[in-house]
Amino acid sequence: MSGKSDTTNSDPDIITLGVQPKATTIEGIAVEVAAIKLLLKILKTSVDEKLEYGGVIYRDQAGPIKHTGPFKGESAIKVDVGHNKDNWGCPQESTPLAWYHTHPLQKIQTSNMGEVTGLWDSFIGGDKGLSNDSGLTGYLATGDGRVWRYDPPREGGAMVPQKDGRMKWAPPALGKGIWGPLNLALYKR
Numbered sequence: 001m002s003g004k005s006d007t008t009n010s011d012p013d014i015i016t017l018g019v020q021p022k023a024t025t026i027e028g029i030a031v032e033v034a035a036i037k038l039l040l041k042i043l044k045t046s047v048d049e050k051l052e053y054g055g056v057i058y059r060d061q062a063g064p065i066k067h068t069g070p071f072k073g074e075s076a077i078k079v080d081v082g083h084n085k086d087n088w089g090c091p092q093e094s095t096p097l098a099w100y101h102t103h104p105l106q107k108i109q110t111s112n113m114g115e116v117t118g119l120w121d122s123f124i125g126g127d128k129g130l131s132n133d134s135g136l137t138g139y140l141a142t143g144d145g146r147v148w149r150y151d152p153p154r155e156g157g158a159m160v161p162q163k164d165g166r167m168k169w170a171p172p173a174l175g176k177g178i179w180g181p182l183n184l185a186l187y188k189r
């Protein structure tokens, strides 16, 4: 899932690099392992077909980690993971925990300019918005076999001073998240 803007905009306020993101809770690790497995399993198909794939990882009522998808995307830069559906397309009583998708191509064909190098290893535009608006961690696999993680800002918003001296509420969605590649060696058994 990434809009056209991914190929044309460089988002200057994007994310803090240099932090190795990794799951630190038992549930977080379970979600991360699930995301990595799902992504690496579908990645070759995604690259071969030049289509994004993606879905949602959730906890069902009884406790286990489950997932939707991987759903086949409609193009190399777009997949509907179900975010417009009730509860992200997960069962009603379940809790979405993360979403995952692929960026199969480093170079993306555009309708007017031919081939451009997309920011395939970035989490910007629609991707970032989806995580920021929902608070869900986003997992991404790029066609070169790397798996990435984006954590939206989870801290509460803050009052920030405006030019006129007045304070204004800035919601957390406008803050920075944490982004970076995962060290897959950590997950090898």
Ligand SMILES: [Zn+2]
Pocket (backbone or CB within 6 Å): 001, 002, 003, 101, 102, 103, 127
């Ligand atoms: Zn994307």
